[in-house]
Amino acid sequence: MMVAMMMVVAAAAVGWGWWLSFWKPSQLLYACTRQGICGFTLSPLQSVDCAEGRSWILLNSIQRHGKMFYVKLGKVVSLVVLDPLSVQQLLTQNADCYAKGLFVRALGILGNGVFSSSGSEWMDQRQLLGHCFFMRELKDHFETIQEAAKNHVECWSALATEVVDVHKLFLELTVGLICEIAIGESIEKKIAIMIFERFNSYLNKYRQRVCSPFYSFFGYRWKSQYIMEDEKHLLTTIKELVCKREQTLNSRSSKEGLAIDLLIERAQGKENSNPSLVIDNTSTLILAGHETTANLLTWTVYLLGTHLNWQEEARSEAQGIIELDMKNMSQLKILGMILWESLRLYPPQPIIARRCMRENTVSDIIIPKGLEVIIPVSAMHRNKDVWGQDSEEFKPGRFANGINKACKVPSSFLPFGSGPRTCIGQTLALLEAKVTLYHMLKNYSWEISPGYQHCPDVTLTLQPLFGMPIILVRQ
Numbered sequence: 001m002m003v004a005m006m007m008v009v010a011a012a013a014v015g016w017g018w019w020l021s022f023w024k025p026s027q028l029l030y031a032c033t034r035q036g037i038c039g040f041t042l043s044p045l046q047s048v049d050c051a052e053g054r055s056w057i058l059l060n061s062i063q064r065h066g067k068m069f070y071v072k073l074g075k076v077v078s079l080v081v082l083d084p085l086s087v088q089q090l091l092t093q094n095a096d097c098y099a100k101g102l103f104v105r106a107l108g109i110l111g112n113g114v115f116s117s118s119g120s121e122w123m124d125q126r127q128l129l130g131h132c133f134f135m136r137e138l139k140d141h142f143e144t145i146q147e148a149a150k151n152h153v154e155c156w157s158a159l160a161t162e163v164v165d166v167h168k169l170f171l172e173l174t175v176g177l178i179c180e181i182a183i184g185e186s187i188e189k190k191i192a193i194m195i196f197e198r199f200n201s202y203l204n205k206y207r208q209r210v211c212s213p214f215y216s217f218f219g220y221r222w223k224s225q226y227i228m229e230d231e232k233h234l235l236t237t238i239k240e241l242v243c244k245r246e247q248t249l250n251s252r253s254s255k256e257g258l259a260i261d262l263l264i265e266r267a268q269g270k271e272n273s274n275p276s277l278v279i280d281n282t283s284t285l286i287l288a289g290h291e292t293t294a295n296l297l298t299w300t301v302y303l304l305g306t307h308l309n310w311q312e313e314a315r316s317e318a319q320g321i322i323e324l325d326m327k328n329m330s331q332l333k334i335l336g337m338i339l340w341e342s343l344r345l346y347p348p349q350p351i352i353a354r355r356c357m358r359e360n361t362v363s364d365i366i367i368p369k370g371l372e373v374i375i376p377v378s379a380m381h382r383n384k385d386v387w388g389q390d391s392e393e394f395k396p397g398r399f400a401n402g403i404n405k406a407c408k409v410p411s412s413f414l415p416f417g418s419g420p421r422t423c424i425g426q427t428l429a430l431l432e433a434k435v436t437l438y439h440m441l442k443n444y445s446w447e448i449s450p451g452y453q454h455c456p457d458v459t460l461t462l463q464p465l466f467g468m469p470i471i472l473v474r475q
């Protein structure tokens with residue numbers, strides 16, 4: 001009897017494994033091919049984990065298969081969509097048919113926070129947190145941002161004429177700022193460094209998995225000892241920050257309306273709320289809010305270091321403003337155009353990914369449940385049909401009359417995503433970037449070090465694989 005039961009269980013397990021690993025992917029693949037969508041299967045040997053290899057595969061596939069094609073890696077079937085109108089439909093009208101993509105779902109540290117959850121759980125958190133980062137609320141943080149950026153940049157004078165990796169300096173600044181603005185805690189330099197180094201190592205380990213067909217069969221969420229170590233360190237630090245805030249929240253006379261306070265109050269007040277609401281979202285805000293902004297700063301410094309005429313123009317504009325404040329920020333028009341162009345050429349989040357949860361139709365193509373969808377933002381931002389023959393060139397002037405006039409199809413510009421899940425921190429990110437670059441331009445000129453190796457690398461964000469060494473000269 002016992003043996004028979006074990007055999008039934010084993011047969012069911014084998015059947016389930018077969019269905020999940022072979023039958024389901026082949027059905028998804030068939031759903032693509034019968035609608036005329038071409039594509040390819042990445043063999044284990046092809047599934048390269050290096051920046052150049054990945055962009056080569058992507059470029060080659062776009063040339064061969066056009067604006068919609070499938071890629072199969074292990075048991076995961078993904079549809080790559082580049083057509084701006086289909087992307088718009090996917091992210092806006094049909095948004096509720098999709099959850100976040102595989103990579104984000106695998107990142108345990110984001111838990112069920114606002115970045116990774118879906119459905120009503122996501123909507124609840126989005127409503128709670130969204131307005132914390134509106135311009136109206138950020139006005140109260142302007143001085144914090146200004147002071148941090150100014151002090152940070154002024155400290156670099158000791159580094160003038162030396163080669164400095166400005167990417168690391170920006171990461172340190174942006175971790176500190178997001179902790180202060182979202183959690184109300186100013187953190188020590190060594191903690192900021194620990195957070196961005198651990199986070200980077202954590203993302204890299206997950207990236208290797210997502211590029212590997214092996215893990216597609218065994219599950220991306222399965223954690224190795226090394227991943228658990230990074231996660232443990234990050235979570236311990238984040239829990240300590242939350243604990244500190246919780247202890248002082250009730251004793252504070254005036255409410256500051258910070259994201260963390262709203263989360264703590266919600267967790268204390270509402271029954272049935274997600275028990276890890278505070279930790280998941282604090283991790284999310286720190287992680288989503290530092291590397292992206294640091295990358296925007298880094299790539300802008302790179303572009304200004306390789307286009308010295310634009311660096312000079314931006315500097316004269318900055319020098320025309322004696323003391324920067326909320327009111328005269330709008331005078332930084334050239335800097336604004338430079339930032340849009342930087343976001344176009346080097347979008348800090350270069351891929352937006354989704355998983356189809358309910359069958360739906362996009363541009364007459366039926367997207368079946370279970371299909372992963374990949375939107376390669378960086379490729380869309382360089383599409384010659386939309387941006388013109390000079391799409392690979394750095395020309396901030398294309399944004400002189402705003403985003404809508406910069407290209408043929410404005411919905412092709414997606415640095416902060418689109419639709420209901422658009423970035424909640426975009427105003428904050430642009431504010432931090434403008435203030436920091438204003439102080440940098442006023443204090444220094446810079447060139448890219450001859451030792452710099454250009455290798456934009458995709459993890460969750462687009463970062464310079466070998467850092468961004470520059471040579472600063474005090475003005």
Ligand code: HEM
Pocket residue numbers: 100114115116126133284285288289290292293296347348349352353414415416417418420421422423424425426428429430
């Ligand atoms: C230059 C800097 C930034 C860029 C390029 C950027 C980019 C993006 C993009 C493309 C998305 C949409 C992802 C998707 O649809 O799957 C997103 C979502 C998000 N971003 Fe940002 N981001 C930046 C800065 C920030 C900052 C400073 C914060 C912190 C407040 C933040 C918090 C978030 C959150 C919480 C979401 C998820 C929103 C949701 O799903 O409802 N981001 N970001």
